[in-house]
Amino acid sequence: MRRSSLKLVLASTLPLAISACSKSDTVEVSAQQTYPSVQSCVDQKVPVDICSDAYMSALAEHRRIAPTYDDKTACEADFVPDYCQQNADGKFTPKLGGFQLEVSGELPKSQVDAAKAQANQSGGGGGGFGSGVNGFLMGMLVSNMVNGFTGGGGRYYAQPIYQERDSRGGYGYSTLSRQIERGKTFGNSTQARSSSTGTYSKSTLGRNSSVSSSVSRGGFGSQATARSGWGGKSSGSSFGG
Numbered sequence: 001m002r003r004s005s006l007k008l009v010l011a012s013t014l015p016l017a018i019s020a021c022s023k024s025d026t027v028e029v030s031a032q033q034t035y036p037s038v039q040s041c042v043d044q045k046v047p048v049d050i051c052s053d054a055y056m057s058a059l060a061e062h063r064r065i066a067p068t069y070d071d072k073t074a075c076e077a078d079f080v081p082d083y084c085q086q087n088a089d090g091k092f093t094p095k096l097g098g099f100q101l102e103v104s105g106e107l108p109k110s111q112v113d114a115a116k117a118q119a120n121q122s123g124g125g126g127g128g129f130g131s132g133v134n135g136f137l138m139g140m141l142v143s144n145m146v147n148g149f150t151g152g153g154g155r156y157y158a159q160p161i162y163q164e165r166d167s168r169g170g171y172g173y174s175t176l177s178r179q180i181e182r183g184k185t186f187g188n189s190t191q192a193r194s195s196s197t198g199t200y201s202k203s204t205l206g207r208n209s210s211v212s213s214s215v216s217r218g219g220f221g222s223q224a225t226a227r228s229g230w231g232g233k234s235s236g237s238s239f240g241g
Contacts, residue, residue, distance in 0.1 A: 025108060025109055025110075026106045026107065026108055026109060027106065027107060027109050027112050028104065028105070028106055029104060029105065029106070029107050029112060029137050029141065030102055030103070030104035031102070031103055031104075031134045031135075031137045031138040031141060032100055032101065032102045032103075032134070033100070033101055033134070033138060034098060034099070034100045034101075034161055034173055034174075035051070035054075035098050035099060035100075035101065036097065036098035036173070037055075037098060038051045038052055038055045040098075041054070041055070041101065046101070046142060047142070047146055050101070050142065050145075050156060051101075053158075054099050054101045054156065054157075054158035055099055055158070057099075057157075057158040058096070058098075058099035058100075058158040058159060058160040058161075059096060059160070061158070061159060061160050062096045062160035065160070065176060065204075065205050066093040066094060066096075066160070066162075066176075067093065067094065067176075067186045067189035067190075067191055067192075067200055068087070068091040068092065068093050068189060068190045068191065069084070069091060069092045069093070069188060069189055069190065070091065070092070070190070071092060072084050072086070072092045074092075074188040074189075075092040075093065075094060075188075077188065078094075078184070078186050078188065078189070079094045079162060079163060079164060080163050080164065080165060080171060083095055083163055091190065094162045094163070095162075095163075096160050096161075096162075097160070097161045097162045097163045097173045098160075098161050098173060099158045099159065099160060099161060100158065100159045100160075100161050100174075100175055101156060101157075101158055102156060102157045102158075102159075103138060103141040103142055103145070103154070103155070103156040104141065104154070104155055104156070104157075105141050105144060105145070105154035105155065106154075107137065107140055107141070107144075111140060112137065115133055115136035115137050115140070116133050118136060119132050119133045119135075119136055141154060159175045159176075159177070160175065160176070161173040161174055161175055162174070162175075162176065162179070164179055164184075176200075176205060177202060177205060180200070180201060180202055180205075184200075185198075185199035185200060185201075186199070186200035187199060187200075191204050192204075
């Protein structure tokens with residue numbers, strides 16, 4: 001696998017997920033980043049094909065899984081003030097706050113080790129590729145996808161993100177699955193009130209339809225396509241065989 005010259009500037013504070021593959025010289029790598037818009041994604045040097053497709057996938061998921069409420073006050077109690085909007089059916093839902101893009105695929109273990117070393121040497125700055133190991137590996141993965149070096153099946157996924165209050169009283173954006181992991185139940189939502197547990201859980205999220213991700217390569221001529229399903233995966237670190 002030759003190294004692509006494409007450099008990506010992907011500032012990220014999200015954790016990296018790596019799981020060892022059966023082949024000793026490669027590892028399966030997954031890196032995530034959140035974006036408030038397609039333009040912010042493109043501004044970080046991610047190909048517009050990926051940014052646009054990720055946004056449309058997240059928008060479709062938003063329409064499927066966003067908690068719904070009978071009134072605006074109940075909705076904003078679970079999110080933030082002035083954040084919910086009324087739908088055509090009279091219900092209230094939170095606005096789509098952007099999308100989380102996750103890219104995964106196989107990389108040579110030597111490249112992963114080099115990325116870790118480079119991130120440590122730069123103090124997590126990324127040296128033009130983004131912040132920390134996540135930024136370096138996101139750059140490698142997207143570069144490989146664009147150039148057709150998909151190795152173990154390069155692919156990407158998208159989830160909608162929503163604004164929320166954090167534990168310190170500030171504001172941030174995260175996926176519903178991540179908010180559920182932190183203990184949120186969205187108890188006043190119509191989904192929670194109609195469930196046997198009285199909560200909006202990961203089982204409520206269900207599984208979306210498969211995502212067809214098409215990436216231009218070779219001067220944006222030919223196409224490299226990846227297809228996979230998304231099951232409400234949240235950002236996090238995982239190690240496996």
